Amino acid sequence: MTVWRVEVTIMPKDGVNDPQGEAVHGGLRGLEFNCVQNVRVGKIISLSLKATSADDAIDQATQMCDRLLANPVIETYSLSAARMAMASEGTGG
Amino acid sequence: MSSHPHVAVIGFPGSNGDHDAIHSLNIDVGVDATLVDYRETSLDGFDAVVLPGGFSYGDALRCGAIARFAPIMTPLKEFAEDGGWVLGICNGFQVLTEAHLLPGALLRNKTLRFHCFPCRIGVVNATWPWLSRCTEGETLTLPVAHGEGAYFVEDNTLAALESNGQVALRYLTDHERGVSTEGNKNGSVAAIAGITNRRGNVLGLMPHPERATNTLVGGTDGLRILTTLFDMGKAESKAS
Numbered sequence: 001m002t003v004w005r006v007e008v009t010i011m012p013k014d015g016v017n018d019p020q021g022e023a024v025h026g027g028l029r030g031l032e033f034n035c036v037q038n039v040r041v042g043k044i045i046s047l048s049l050k051a052t053s054a055d056d057a058i059d060q061a062t063q064m065c066d067r068l069l070a071n072p073v074i075e076t077y078s079l080s081a082a083r084m085a086m087a088s089e090g091t092g093g
Numbered sequence: 094m095s096s097h098p099h100v101a102v103i104g105f106p107g108s109n110g111d112h113d114a115i116h117s118l119n120i121d122v123g124v125d126a127t128l129v130d131y132r133e134t135s136l137d138g139f140d141a142v143v144l145p146g147g148f149s150y151g152d153a154l155r156c157g158a159i160a161r162f163a164p165i166m167t168p169l170k171e172f173a174e175d176g177g178w179v180l181g182i183c184n185g186f187q188v189l190t191e192a193h194l195l196p197g198a199l200l201r202n203k204t205l206r207f208h209c210f211p212c213r214i215g216v217v218n219a220t221w222p223w224l225s226r227c228t229e230g231e232t233l234t235l236p237v238a239h240g241e242g243a244y245f246v247e248d249n250t251l252a253a254l255e256s257n258g259q260v261a262l263r264y265l266t267d268h269e270r271g272v273s274t275e276g277n278k279n280g281s282v283a284a285i286a287g288i289t290n291r292r293g294n295v296l297g298l299m300p301h302p303e304r305a306t307n308t309l310v311g312g313t314d315g316l317r318i319l320t321t322l323f324d325m326g327k328a329e330s331k332a333s
Contacts, residue, residue, distance in 0.1 A: 017280055068154070068158065073190075073197060073246070
């Protein structure tokens with residue numbers, strides 16, 4: 001089995017107030033980055049996990065998001081997977 | 094129901110309102126409150142459960158997100174589903190939303206600041222068990238102490254909560270101090286300070302009734318809520 005790096009990007013849903021994003025936007029305006037139209041602050045969770053394929057890695061991470069990592073009331077998430085390294089020998093990948 | 098209700102106060106790693114709640118319940122309210130560890134797997138013998146304030150699991154990931162998986166949450170869910178009285182205060186409210194025992198979620202205060210001051214709280218619906226000693230429209234002065242108290246639900250859920258009367262408590266504008274400051278300082282949807290589940294046996298609120306049960310700490314309005322513990326038997330017989 002291969003080890004995959006899955007990156008979970010969690011963002012506040014549209015319509016959910018994001019005071020952190022507004023504060024960062026204010027900071028950028030203070031630095032005269034007036035080109036910035038909107039700022040939203042989310043978080044990235046980086047997972048290293050064993051999976052048989054990229055699809056398998058994404059499937060597992062999707063279950064993790066639905067059960068714990070993201071709260072669907074206030075957040076959305078997106079996932080990406082990249083191959084990291086071979087885990088223990090002899091299991092293929 | 095005995096005349097002396099047994100109340101479980103759940104202690105999670107990072108709870109900091111657990112001993113406040115136990116002291117208030119035992120000394121000021123006069124019930125029999127006991128600290129119950131989050132690793133326990135039974136609530137047998139308890140008449141009501143309080144989830145206290147604090148920062149369970151250091152608020153890792155989201156407030157209440159990890160506490161939801163603590164062993165005690167399995168019997169707690171059964172307890173709530175059986176109609177048992179459950180009160181979630183502050184972090185306890187956050188845990189109840191994460192556990193889907195109450196709808197919605199609590200977000201960062203819109204000010205990005207920790208709020209720690211007395212609030213004027215309006216009783217919206219006094220028919221629910223936990224508010225049955227209040228009157229509709231009554232104002233309670235209760236302290237808040239939270240960084241993430243902005244209640245959020247989507248519009249359609251909010252409409253359902255309003256029509257079911259589940260919006261129990263709201264922040265009021267601070268007229269009494271002669272200032273025009275909006276009372277809903279944390280940015281809660283519809284100024285919501287507390288909600289119940291559909292059945293009314295589960296109440297979650299951001300203000301701290303257990304920190305307002307003695308004139309020594311500035312007020313006794315918390316007793317208006319917590320003394321309803323003595324009415325549990327009556328409320329049940331009324332409902333059935």
